[in-house]
Amino acid sequence: MAWRLLLSTSYIKPFRLLPPPPPHQIPSPILNINNTQFHYNNSNKTNSRALNLRGPIQRRAQDKNSAGSGGVSDEQAEVVRRAQQGDPLWAIKSSTISDLIGLSLNFFYVLPLLNYAGIHVLEAPVLHxxxxxxxxxxxxxxxxxxxxxxxxxxxxxxxxxxxxxxxxxxxxxxxxxxxxxxxxxxxxxxxxxxxxxxxxxxxxxxxxxxxxxxxxxxxxxxxxxxxxxxxxxxxxxxxxxxxxxxxxxxxxxxxxxxxxxxxxxxxxxxxxxxxxxxxxxxxxxxxxxxxxxxxxxxxxxxxxxxxxxxxxx
Incomplete structure (x- = not known):
């Protein structure tokens, strides 16, 4: 049942109607939404639009990896995006596919219940x-x-x-x-x-x-x-x-x-x-x-x- 893989919109890139304003016009921090603070770093001259994301998911990791660095790298931004939205459709993890196959095999608990009854024609995958x-x-x-x-x-x-x-x-x-x-x-x-x-x-x-x-x-x-x-x-x-x-x-x-x-x-x-x-x-x-x-x-x-x-x- 590969149906559930298609529903997630994690492979759709977020869109922006207007370009972000120049960083010198934005105070720091500019906003706090759902305990997530968004900071524009003005001290980084090579990348004046470096966005420093601090939210409940990535706060600890960012404090550890980017303390003193004055921003986040492209690699860090990609990690944050995937943590919030999941992997894109073309980069589905093998573990996700394995879980999907296992869930389908355990449809209506037929295989697990047969195994519990001592019938082992096919072993049921052990999932959470x-x-x-x-x-x-x-x-x-x-x-x-x-x-x-x-x-x-x-x-x-x-x-x-x-x-x-x-x-x-x-x-x-x-x-x-x-x-x-x-x-x-x-x-x-x-x-x-x-x-x-x-x-x-x-x-x-x-x-x-x-x-x-x-x-x-x-x-x-x-x-x-x-x-x-x-x-x-x-x-x-x-x-x-x-x-x-x-x-x-x-x-x-x-x-x-x-x-x-x-x-x-x-x-x-x-x-x-x-x-x-x-x-x-x-x-x-x-x-x-x-x-x-x-x-x-x-x-x-x-x-x-x-x-x-x-x-x-």
Whole structure:
């Protein structure tokens, strides 16, 4: 699943609308944003625009390496840029690729659980439980979105294949949901009725099963992230939470996961609200109240679907 590598924008160089003003017009320091101070060094005559960056990530390293030097070198600036944005797409580290392959092999914890059961047809890669839990949590939530999309009462506004849309969502990024959420607001075109595809029929007819599987894997992901691989050198819950903080602040894969979670948290209550008529009447109030809770509201929607939900429109 090489999909998450494409989401990070770390390979996009930051742009500047206007050139920086001459250094003699700027006091030092000029600004303090989010505990990050920006200094222009006027004493360096050979490079009057040398920018001295001092932020929470690079402050200690810069104090050590550039004390008394009156600025930062190009090499130091590149280190700072990569620390803040990650490696460019064409310079992805081999460790990132290895982690991505390992996470994909541990999809839904099938291999690790088989190994725990004594079945060793293929050995599961040993990765940090936090990264495994975050990966499978997002994938499970994506699975849960399939019946929701295929029962959306406004899905006929989307003129392309919902199967392909969900495939992109599952194996690339749920950013593809953004244009769908806009297109579904259009007026209905009565000349282009939409029929169910085999995938849509499978997901809607088995919505209760999908809901239980997806919700179960999401719950397992939380447990896995906090307690799994206790015999490994992954520490206690506090150590794992500290790893999560550093993981979210440095890894392009983590950026993608958080982006997915944020979009799902917005789109889930929106879509459930528009499709409450698909829920059995006696459960509509419960689903309406739960729709804002990530994953839980979507599981409630799926297990409460009426048998006629998702019919041809």
């Amino acid at each position: 439980p936090m990264s495994e839990g975050l990966f499978n949590f997002v994938i499970s939530w994506t699975l849960l979105f399939a019946p929701l999309l295929f029962t959306d009462c406004r899905r006929d506004r989307y003129k392309w294949s919902l199967d392909i849309l969900w495939g992109f969502q599952m194996f690339l990024t749920n950013t593809f949901l953004i244009p769908y959420m806009a297109i579904r607001l259009n007026d209905k075109d009565l000349n282009t009725p939409q029929k169910q595809t085999p995938l849509a029929s499978l997901m809607t007819n088995g919505a209760q099963v999908v809901g239980l599987i997806g919700g179960g894997v999401c719950l397992l992901s939380i447990f896995w992230a906090l307690f799994a691989r206790g015999d490994g050198d992954f520490g206690n819950i506090t150590d794992r939470l500290e790893f999560l903080g550093s993981y979210l602040g440095s890894e392009r894969l983590a950026y993608a996961f958080i982006w997915d979670i944020c979009l799902y948290a917005i789109f889930q209550p929106w879509l459930i609200r528009d499709n409450l008529q698909n829920v059995k009447p006696r459960y509509q109030k419960i689903v309406r109240n739960l729709r804002y809770i990530p994953v839980v509201g979507l599981v409630a929607y799926l297990v409460s679907l009426d048998d006629t939900a998702g019919a041809d429109i």
